[in-house]
Amino acid sequence: xxxxxxxxxxxxxxxxxxxxxxxxxxxxxxxxxxxxxxxxxxxxxxxxxxxxxxxxxxxxxxxxxxxxxxxxxxxxxxxxxxxxxxxxxxxxxxxxxxxxxxxxxxxxxxxxxxxxxxxxxxxxxxxxxxxxxxxxxxxxxxxxxxxxxxxxxxxxxxxxxxxxxxxxxxxxxxxxxxxxxxxxxxxxxxxxxxxxxxxxxxxxxxxxxxxxxxxxxxxxxxxxxxxxxxxxxxxxxxxxx
Amino acid sequence: xxxxxxxxxxxxxxxxxxxxxxxxxxxxxxxxxxxxxxxxxxxxxxxxxxxxxxxxxxxxxxxxxxxxxxxxxxxxxxxxxxxxxxxxxxxxxxxxxxxxxxxxxxxxxxxxxxxxxxxxxxxxxxxxxxxxxxxxxxxxxxxxxxxxxxxxxxxxxxxxxxxxxxxxxxxxxxxxxxxxxxxxxxxxxxxxxxxxxxxxxxxxxxxxxxxxxxxxxxxxxxxxxxxxxxxxxxxxxxxxx
DNA sequence: GATGTTCTTATGTAAGACATATTATAGCGC
DNA sequence: GCGCTATAATATGTCTTACATAAGAACATC
Numbered sequence: 001x002x003x004x005x006x007x008x009x010x011x012x013x014x015x016x017x018x019x020x021x022x023x024x025x026x027x028x029x030x031x032x033x034x035x036x037x038x039x040x041x042x043x044x045x046x047x048x049x050x051x052x053x054x055x056x057x058x059x060x061x062x063x064x065x066x067x068x069x070x071x072x073x074x075x076x077x078x079x080x081x082x083x084x085x086x087x088x089x090x091x092x093x094x095x096x097x098x099x100x101x102x103x104x105x106x107x108x109x110x111x112x113x114x115x116x117x118x119x120x121x122x123x124x125x126x127x128x129x130x131x132x133x134x135x136x137x138x139x140x141x142x143x144x145x146x147x148x149x150x151x152x153x154x155x156x157x158x159x160x161x162x163x164x165x166x167x168x169x170x171x172x173x174x175x176x177x178x179x180x181x182x183x184x185x186x187x188x189x190x191x192x193x194x195x196x197x198x199x200x201x202x203x204x205x206x207x208x209x210x211x212x213x214x215x216x217x218x219x220x221x222x223x224x225x226x227x228x229x230x231x232x233x234x235x236x237x238x239x240x241x
Numbered sequence: 242x243x244x245x246x247x248x249x250x251x252x253x254x255x256x257x258x259x260x261x262x263x264x265x266x267x268x269x270x271x272x273x274x275x276x277x278x279x280x281x282x283x284x285x286x287x288x289x290x291x292x293x294x295x296x297x298x299x300x301x302x303x304x305x306x307x308x309x310x311x312x313x314x315x316x317x318x319x320x321x322x323x324x325x326x327x328x329x330x331x332x333x334x335x336x337x338x339x340x341x342x343x344x345x346x347x348x349x350x351x352x353x354x355x356x357x358x359x360x361x362x363x364x365x366x367x368x369x370x371x372x373x374x375x376x377x378x379x380x381x382x383x384x385x386x387x388x389x390x391x392x393x394x395x396x397x398x399x400x401x402x403x404x405x406x407x408x409x410x411x412x413x414x415x416x417x418x419x420x421x422x423x424x425x426x427x428x429x430x431x432x433x434x435x436x437x438x439x440x441x442x443x444x445x446x447x448x449x450x451x452x453x454x455x456x457x458x459x460x461x462x463x464x465x466x467x468x469x470x471x472x473x474x475x476x477x478x479x480x481x482x
Numbered sequence: 483g484a485t486g487t488t489c490t491t492a493t494g495t496a497a498g499a500c501a502t503a504t505t506a507t508a509g510c511g512c
Numbered sequence: 513g514c515g516c517t518a519t520a521a522t523a524t525g526t527c528t529t530a531c532a533t534a535a536g537a538a539c540a541t542c
Contacts, residue, residue: 008470062306066331074535075492076537086331092266100323112357173347180332293496314524315504
């Protein structure tokens with residue numbers, strides 16, 4: 001994970017809280033801590049690690065807000081079994097995010113994941129799931145055809161559509177990554193939909209979604225590889241202009 | 242974000258820490274707190290909110306680890322500007338927690354990411370990085386040609402090779418995911434290398450790596466898409482047999 | 483047997499003290 | 513005056529102790 005020589009591990013940096021987080025994380029990686037497991041109590045952890053309870057608390061709180069742990073008063077702290085979304089408002093990320101070199105990395109990851117989802121989806125064949133996508137596509141049509149609050153309705157429909165597509169890949173990990181990426185790209189996507197709707201390119205947006213459905217329905221892996229990159233990421237295209 | 246009737250707002254939930262987080266995020270959303278801005282000191286915040294400093298700290302720590310805030314000792318806490326790598330940590334934990342019951346998903350993700358790395362690498366062109374990959378390939382050759390502890394040497398060389406390849410994509414997020422996935426697939430990969438070496442298929446292993454290098458050197462995107470899936474994941478092939 | 487009371491447990495919150503890293507400033511010698 | 517070092521000021525980092533509170537369990541009550 002680090003590309004620094006192992007022998008100069010952590011004379012500095014590596015705060016107490018970080019160390020506690022690492023210990024807990026290692027436990028999860030090694031399998032000692034599995035989803036559903038109960039952690040020792042905070043005082044016990046503090047004693048074992050030789051740190052203050054406040055430090056343990058900061059660590060567990062962080063992991064809690066990431067959706068990794070779950071604390072129940074009077075019961076204890078547990079490794080969470082289903083993962084929830086992060087409790088931080090996606091809007092906040094939007095405030096911070098838009099700029100920076102690493103944002104490009106995020107967009108690349110997004111493309112990689114979303115194309116991957118389509119490829120997996122084609123392999124797996126899920127008639128019902130595909131029907132759901134079709135339904136979401138139709139809802140998207142009506143959203144675009146609306147008279148007021150079109151952008152908002154379209155954005156909502158867009159998210160629902162992509163959720164349905166994401167489910168098609170039948171891979172919880174990939175879907176999870178997709179959902180996080182979509183959360184982090186929340187504001188860009190919202191702006192894109194907004195500007196496209198406002199500038200009367202709603203039909204174009206719709207067409208892009210329809211193409212995705214067609215490819216999925218036709219199981220056209222070739223097209224996915226070759227052409228989707230040019231139509232799927234409208235916001236990326238916009239950025240280049 | 243909530244779909245609960247408004248009138249039962251929050252008789253419960255809404256802890257002190259959560260309230261502090263909400264105040265801060267509201268400030269960011271409203272624009273009172275912009276990227277780069279300095280927050281009041283922890284004692285000041287505590288006094289203003291009428292809560293303990295520990296609660297303020299838990300809130301800011303959480304936001305810090307989410308990549309929203311940045312704390313610098315003796316200077317203060319600031320709204321971070323730009324993308325923070327830690328923002329994808331929730332996703333990483335999602336991968337870690339899910340590995341146990343969903344090994345196939347993990348392997349699919351691995352393929353997706355590693356093929357993605359190759360594609361990105363071809364786009365980005367990094368002569369020095371490519372030379373490093375070549376060097377690692379040569380080290381792999383000598384490792385396989387060794388007389389004792391071949392499997393271990395080969396495995397180590399294999400990891401070094403893939404690290405070098407991973408760096409080629411110049412995308413910290415993708416590389417991070419790759420490293421986590423590789424960490425979680427550690428034992429499978431180790432077993433694969435071991436059995437292949439032990440059964441005298443070392444040359445085959447080497448050949449697979451050489452092919453990857455050749456594709457990268459030739460910038461052969463086509464081959465990556467079409468053929469790599471059949472040679473890259475030897476362990477996956479083994480599993481199917 | 484259902485209801486209410488107490489007791490236990492572990493997290494939630496508070497308050498104060500000390501440690502430490504970074505910056506700014508004052509002092510000192512030259 | 514210039515440059516160096518020592519010191520103080522500042523704000524986060526960590527530790528300690530104490531108490532509040534929610535949820536469950538055991539028990540008593542009607």
